[in-house]
Amino acid sequence: MSNLGKNKQLTLAKHPNGLTQIDDFSIKEIDIPEIKIGEILIETHYVGVDAALRLIVRDSDEFLFRVQPGDIIHANIAGKVIASNNPEFNVGEFVNGSLGVQSFAISDGSNLEKCNIDLAPLGSWLGGFGVSGLTAYFALFDECKPQPGQTVLITGAAGAVGSMAGQLAKLAGAKVIGTTSSKEKCKWLIDELGYDVAINYNDDDWFEQLEKEASNRINIIFDNTGGFVMNEGLKLIAMHGVVLLCGSTSQYSQEKMDGPSNYIWLGSMRARLQGFVIFDYVERYSEARENMSNWINSGLLKIPEYCCDGDIGDFPETFGKLFEGKNLGKMLLRLPIAD
Numbered sequence: 341m342s343n344l345g346k347n348k349q350l351t352l353a354k355h356p357n358g359l360t361q362i363d364d365f366s367i368k369e370i371d372i373p374e375i376k377i378g379e380i381l382i383e384t385h386y387v388g389v390d391a392a393l394r395l396i397v398r399d400s401d402e403f404l405f406r407v408q409p410g411d412i413i414h415a416n417i418a419g420k421v422i423a424s425n426n427p428e429f430n431v432g433e434f435v436n437g438s439l440g441v442q443s444f445a446i447s448d449g450s451n452l453e454k455c456n457i458d459l460a461p462l463g464s465w466l467g468g469f470g471v472s473g474l475t476a477y478f479a480l481f482d483e484c485k486p487q488p489g490q491t492v493l494i495t496g497a498a499g500a501v502g503s504m505a506g507q508l509a510k511l512a513g514a515k516v517i518g519t520t521s522s523k524e525k526c527k528w529l530i531d532e533l534g535y536d537v538a539i540n541y542n543d544d545d546w547f548e549q550l551e552k553e554a555s556n557r558i559n560i561i562f563d564n565t566g567g568f569v570m571n572e573g574l575k576l577i578a579m580h581g582v583v584l585l586c587g588s589t590s591q592y593s594q595e596k597m598d599g600p601s602n603y604i605w606l607g608s609m610r611a612r613l614q615g616f617v618i619f620d621y622v623e624r625y626s627e628a629r630e631n632m633s634n635w636i637n638s639g640l641l642k643i644p645e646y647c648c649d650g651d652i653g654d655f656p657e658t659f660g661k662l663f664e665g666k667n668l669g670k671m672l673l674r675l676p677i678a679d
């Protein structure tokens with residue numbers, strides 16, 4: 341594989357303190373090893389930029405997945421098979437998997453999904469057509485079960501999961517309210533994704549706006565961020581409502597994580613706080629993709645993406661932009677090789 345050059349890998353230099361800094365990461369260049377029997381070599385085209393990475397690089401033993409100094413940075417990547425010693429995979433096929441931030445990856449195929457780029461472009465297999473969209477689909481339809489006329493609040497509404505969840509809740513006939521960090525992002529949620537209402541949580545009167553728009557209370561809080569938006573939202577939960585804990589982005593870089601002090605509303609409203617992990621639904625991904633593909637083809641569903649062009653070494657800066665809220669939809673790092 342010497343003609344391909346070196347494999348650039350991004351590793352953790354040290355556990356971050358607060359938001360990640362460029363020097364929390366380091367780049368390593370290694371030879372691309374020869375593939376053994378049963379293995380394939382993948383050239384990375386897209387790297388998914390996921391908020392959860394900040395959680396797993398914490399200096400903490402609390403979480404199942406961890407990245408320690410010296411380890412390759414976890415990420416889902418999508419790319420092309422460029423060499424194969426595995427009869428299940430042909431050169432030229434596209435795949436995605438959790439193979440880390442690196443320009444080439446070797447796999448035995450067990451941790452990979454094939455990407456049919458006739459169904460969705462390759463990058464979308466990391467976003468709306470991948471884990472982000474599947475999370476929105478199953479968390480909403482299987483756990484929250486929105487009904488026509490109900491009110492759904494989506495926090496982190498303009499992010500990878502939120503931008504899909506809001507559209508899906510609209511398809512279910514609900515009134516959909518989203519929260520995000522700027523006037524421009526609010527306008528995008530309404531104009532491009534069909535949200536009924538979008539509220540800038542940086543407005544002084546954001547909660548009064550929410551109270552006014554949710555005058556019949558909120559049946560479903562689809563929570564991507566945790567923090568004060570989720571906590572205040574609990575005061576408006578409806579009878580038998582559900583608060584779906586999809587993610588807690590606001591807490592991932594906090595040294596001490598804060599829980600919701602307004603939980604008492606769940607008791608009086610007979611509401612439930614529901615955890616969720618997408619990997620419980622892996623057997624049903626194709627079912628979701630078939631429905632999403634039909635909605636995309638009918639113009640009922642968009643897959644929002646925010647692509648940053650760059651190389652492996654640009655990942656730390658791109659990850660920083662995610663926590664500045666620069667993205668509309670899924671944040672992707674597109675490597676120069678990508679089509």
Ligand SMILES: NC(=O)c1ccc[n+]([C@@H]2O[C@H](COP(=O)([O-])OP(=O)(O)OC[C@H]3O[C@@H](n4cnc5c(N)ncnc54)[C@H](OP(=O)(O)O)[C@@H]3O)[C@@H](O)[C@H]2O)c1
Nearest residue numbers: 392475499500501520521586587588589590616617618665
């Ligand atoms: N349970 C599961 O199986 C599962 C699967 C996938 C993802 N997740 C979780 O779902 C959540 C959303 O994931 P995603 O991929 O869609 O990420 P994302 O929303 O695209 O992530 C970035 C967004 O988070 C918001 N944000 C950043 N810092 C924040 C802060 N301090 N407070 C509040 N919001 C902040 C920003 O939006 P604003 O500009 O609006 O602030 C930013 O655009 C994450 O917590 C992720 O870990 C869970």
